[in-house]
Amino acid sequence: MFEIEFAFKILEIFIFPGFLFIGVISLLYEWIDRKFYAKLQNRVGPLYAGPFGILQPLADFIKLIAKEDIVPKAADKILFTLTPLFSFSIMLTATLLLPIINTSGILSFNGDIIFAIAIMTLFCILVFCAGLSSNNRFSAVGAERAVLQLLGYEIPLMLSIVGVALNVGYLRISEIVKYQLTNTWLIFGPQALGFAIYVIAAQAELERIPFDIPEAEQEIVAGWLTEFSGRKLALFRFARDLELVYVSGLAVALYLGGPLGPTIAGLEPFFYTLYFIIKTIIVLLILSTIRALFARLRIDQMVNFSWNYLLPLSVLQFFLVRLVI
Amino acid sequence: MSSFTIPIGPQHPALPEPILLKLEVEGEYIVGVDVDVSYMHRGIEKAMEYRNYIQNIYLAERICGICNVAHTVCYTLNVEKLYDKEIPPRAQYLRVIIEELNRIHSHLLWLGVAGHEIGFETLFMYVWRDRERVMDLIETITGNRVNTAYTTIGGVRRDITSDIEYKIRKTMDIVEERTKYYKSVAAAEPTILNRTKDVGILKTIDAINLCAVGPLLRASNVKNDVRADAPYAAHDEVPFNVITYPYCDVFSRILVRVDEIFECINMIRYCLDHLPKGPIRIKLPLKPPKGEAVTRVEAPRGELLHYVLSDGSEKPYRYKVRTPTLANIPSLCRMLTSTGDYIVKIADVPIAYASIDPCLCCTGRVQIVDIEKNKKWIWSWEELKEYSKKEWEKS
Amino acid sequence: MAMFKELYKHLFKKRATVLYPFKERELVHIPEGYRGKISFHRDRCIGCGVCATVCTSGACEMTTDEKGKRPIFYLDRCTFCAQCAESCPKNAIELTKDFEIIAFDRKTLVVK
Numbered sequence: 001m002f003e004i005e006f007a008f009k010i011l012e013i014f015i016f017p018g019f020l021f022i023g024v025i026s027l028l029y030e031w032i033d034r035k036f037y038a039k040l041q042n043r044v045g046p047l048y049a050g051p052f053g054i055l056q057p058l059a060d061f062i063k064l065i066a067k068e069d070i071v072p073k074a075a076d077k078i079l080f081t082l083t084p085l086f087s088f089s090i091m092l093t094a095t096l097l098l099p100i101i102n103t104s105g106i107l108s109f110n111g112d113i114i115f116a117i118a119i120m121t122l123f124c125i126l127v128f129c130a131g132l133s134s135n136n137r138f139s140a141v142g143a144e145r146a147v148l149q150l151l152g153y154e155i156p157l158m159l160s161i162v163g164v165a166l167n168v169g170y171l172r173i174s175e176i177v178k179y180q181l182t183n184t185w186l187i188f189g190p191q192a193l194g195f196a197i198y199v200i201a202a203q204a205e206l207e208r209i210p211f212d213i214p215e216a217e218q219e220i221v222a223g224w225l226t227e228f229s230g231r232k233l234a235l236f237r238f239a240r241d242l243e244l245v246y247v248s249g250l251a252v253a254l255y256l257g258g259p260l261g262p263t264i265a266g267l268e269p270f271f272y273t274l275y276f277i278i279k280t281i282i283v284l285l286i287l288s289t290i291r292a293l294f295a296r297l298r299i300d301q302m303v304n305f306s307w308n309y310l311l312p313l314s315v316l317q318f319f320l321v322r323l324v325i
Numbered sequence: 326m327s328s329f330t331i332p333i334g335p336q337h338p339a340l341p342e343p344i345l346l347k348l349e350v351e352g353e354y355i356v357g358v359d360v361d362v363s364y365m366h367r368g369i370e371k372a373m374e375y376r377n378y379i380q381n382i383y384l385a386e387r388i389c390g391i392c393n394v395a396h397t398v399c400y401t402l403n404v405e406k407l408y409d410k411e412i413p414p415r416a417q418y419l420r421v422i423i424e425e426l427n428r429i430h431s432h433l434l435w436l437g438v439a440g441h442e443i444g445f446e447t448l449f450m451y452v453w454r455d456r457e458r459v460m461d462l463i464e465t466i467t468g469n470r471v472n473t474a475y476t477t478i479g480g481v482r483r484d485i486t487s488d489i490e491y492k493i494r495k496t497m498d499i500v501e502e503r504t505k506y507y508k509s510v511a512a513a514e515p516t517i518l519n520r521t522k523d524v525g526i527l528k529t530i531d532a533i534n535l536c537a538v539g540p541l542l543r544a545s546n547v548k549n550d551v552r553a554d555a556p557y558a559a560h561d562e563v564p565f566n567v568i569t570y571p572y573c574d575v576f577s578r579i580l581v582r583v584d585e586i587f588e589c590i591n592m593i594r595y596c597l598d599h600l601p602k603g604p605i606r607i608k609l610p611l612k613p614p615k616g617e618a619v620t621r622v623e624a625p626r627g628e629l630l631h632y633v634l635s636d637g638s639e640k641p642y643r644y645k646v647r648t649p650t651l652a653n654i655p656s657l658c659r660m661l662t663s664t665g666d667y668i669v670k671i672a673d674v675p676i677a678y679a680s681i682d683p684c685l686c687c688t689g690r691v692q693i694v695d696i697e698k699n700k701k702w703i704w705s706w707e708e709l710k711e712y713s714k715k716e717w718e719k720s
Numbered sequence: 721m722a723m724f725k726e727l728y729k730h731l732f733k734k735r736a737t738v739l740y741p742f743k744e745r746e747l748v749h750i751p752e753g754y755r756g757k758i759s760f761h762r763d764r765c766i767g768c769g770v771c772a773t774v775c776t777s778g779a780c781e782m783t784t785d786e787k788g789k790r791p792i793f794y795l796d797r798c799t800f801c802a803q804c805a806e807s808c809p810k811n812a813i814e815l816t817k818d819f820e821i822i823a824f825d826r827k828t829l830v831v832k
Binding site (some may be wrong): 295 | 331451672
Binding site for chain 2 (some may be wrong): 737774801803815
C-alpha cells in the first residue's frame, strides 16, 4: 500500500499537477499574454511557430538553450552560475503550494502563506545577487533599482495577504480555500480593495510595465540581465513565466475561491483544474491590460507612489477587515 | 560618493543612430556629459564635387531619410538661385504641399519614438499605424515612400490629378482627428506627465546663447521660424502661425510638435484650394553661371542651411551643408548637466535626448586619429588654418 | 488610464497587419507611378547616351550590340530615382510596378 501511495505522490509532484503540468501551463500563459497584448495594440502577436504561434515560447526557450554561454572574465563565477539555477528551482518549488486539483496543494502546512511571501522576497534577493555578480555597470544600476523597488511594493503586498488571513482566521492556504467553499468568495466583501492592491503590487513584483524599471531596455541596456546568455538566460526567462503562474494562482486561491465551482461528484480533479485555469487566465488578462495602459515610471516616482498611496490604502483595508469582523 | 562614467552608445537600444554620450554619474544623478558625434560621417560633401548638378539632387536627398524633402527643396532652390530665372508658381505650391506632408510624417514618427523611450509601447504602435496613411499618400504622389525625389532643378517632376487631390483631403481629415486624440491623451495621462514635465529643461536665455534651432527653440518661448522670417517657395503667400510654448521642458516640445501637425494640415488645405494653374517645370541648362548662393529652409528638426560655389562647369566646386541637429548638440549637453537645484537622473537621458529629435546621419563631423603616434585629437579652427597654410606652402 | 476606452475598442477591431506574402498578397496596393524595376524598349532607343550621363549611381552604362549603341542597367546599383526615364527623349525606359527584386547572385540583376 505504501509503495503505491509513494508512486502516486511522485507522479503527482513530477507530472500532474506538478512540474510538467506547471511548465506547460507557464509557456501557454506567456503565449496568451503576448497575443492579448498584441491584440490591444492592433497587431498580430506570435504567428508562425505552430498553429496561431502557440509554440513560440517553447521555440524561444529551445533557441536560447542552444546558444553559446559566455561568462565574463571579471564576474564572480560561483554566484553567476548558481543564481539562475536557484531562481528557477525556488519558483518551481513554490508552485507546489497552489491548490489545483483539490482545496489544498501538494505541499500544505500551517503557516505556508508566510512561506509564499518569503519566496517572492527571496526571488528579488536573487535578482540583486545576479546583478552584482556580473561586475558590469549596467547590471549594478539594475540590481540597485530592483532592491529599491522591493522596498516599495513588499509591505503593501504583505499587508493585503495578511488581511485575507485575518478575515479567515487561519494562516494556511487550504483553510482559506475551504472557507470560501462555505462562504462567498473573498473578493465580494472588504477584500475587493485588497485584491486591487495585490494586483498592483504583483505587477511590480513581476517587473512588467509600468514597473519594469530594473530591466528598462531603453536606459540601461537590459539591467541585471545584461551579462546572462544561453542556458542561464533561458532559465531566468522560464523562472519569469513560472512567477506569472505562481502570482496569478495565489491571487485565485486567496480571493477568487481557488479551484472551486459547481462540479459533478467523482470528476472533481478534472473540473477543479478547469476552473483553476479559467480563473488564472482572467487574472492574467487583467495584468496584461495594465501592461498596455501605462508608461514606465521612474524609480523615485515608483517608491513615492507606493509609500504615499499604496501603503495608506493597505493600512486602511486592514482596519476595514478588523471592523467587519 | 565617487563618480563613475556610464557610456551611452555608440550601440545602445535607446539610440536610433550611433552617438557616444559619456555621462559622469554619482548614484542616479548626472554631473557631466561629453559628446562624440563622428560615427556617421560619410563624406557626402566631397562626393558632391565629383557629380553633376542633376546627379547631386539624389545624393542630397540621401543625407537624411526622414527629412529628405527638406534637403531636396533646399538644394534645388539653392541651385536655381545661380540661374536667376522665374520658377512657375504651381511648382512652388506643390513643393510646399510635399514639404508639409514630410513634416507631418516626421513629427508623427517622433511622437511614436518618444512614447517608446518612456516605455509607452501602446502609443508607439498606434501613432505609427496612423503614420502609414501619410506614407501611402506620399507613395501615391511621388512613387516611393521614403526617398521622394519630387523636386528637380526648374520645378517638380509630377503633377497631382483630381483624384490624388481627393485622397489628400480625405487623409488630412483622418490624420487631424487622430492627432486631436493623441493630444488629449498626452495632456491627460498621468504617467506621461510624470516622465516629461520638468525634465530636460532648457531655459530661454540658454537656448538663445547656445544657438538652438527648430522646435527645441520654440518650446523655450522664442518665436523663430525660417518660414516666417525669410520665406521661400510660396511660404510668403500661405498663412500659418508660429507655435511657441513657455514651459521649456520635454512636455512643451511634445505640445509644439503636435500643434505644428495641425498647422501643416491647414497649410496643405490652403495650398490645395489656391493651387495656381500652369506649367510645373522649366527647362534649365546643365551648366549654371559662375557664382555662389546660400539658402535656408525649415526642416522638421530646425533650420537647414546649404551653400554652393559654382565655377561655371557642370560639377559644383564646393558644397556645404549645415544641419539642425549639429546646432542642437550644445543645448543637449546643457540639458543633461545637473546644476544647483536642477537635477538630472539617468532615467531622464533617453527622453531628453529624443526630445531634440536627433538625426545623426546629418551631423557627422571628423575626429583625427594618428595611428603611428597612437594619438587622437580634434583640431580647433586656428590649428586647422595653421595646418592648411603649411600644406599650401609645401606644394 | 486615459487610453482605456481606446484599448477596449481594439478588442473588436480587425488587425492592422497585412499577412504578406503567404496569405494576403493581393491586399498590398501599389499605386500608379510607383518606381519599381526598369523595363527597356530596345526598338525605341537611338543610342544618345543621356541616360548614362544623368545616372546618379553608375547603374546605367553604354555598350554596343548589333543594332548600335544602347544602355545596360545594373539593378544592384540602381537607386530607382527615374531620372533616366525622365531624360530619355524617346521614352525607351520605363519603371514598372514590380518591387520584388531579389536574387541569390548579384550578377543576375541586369536588365538588357
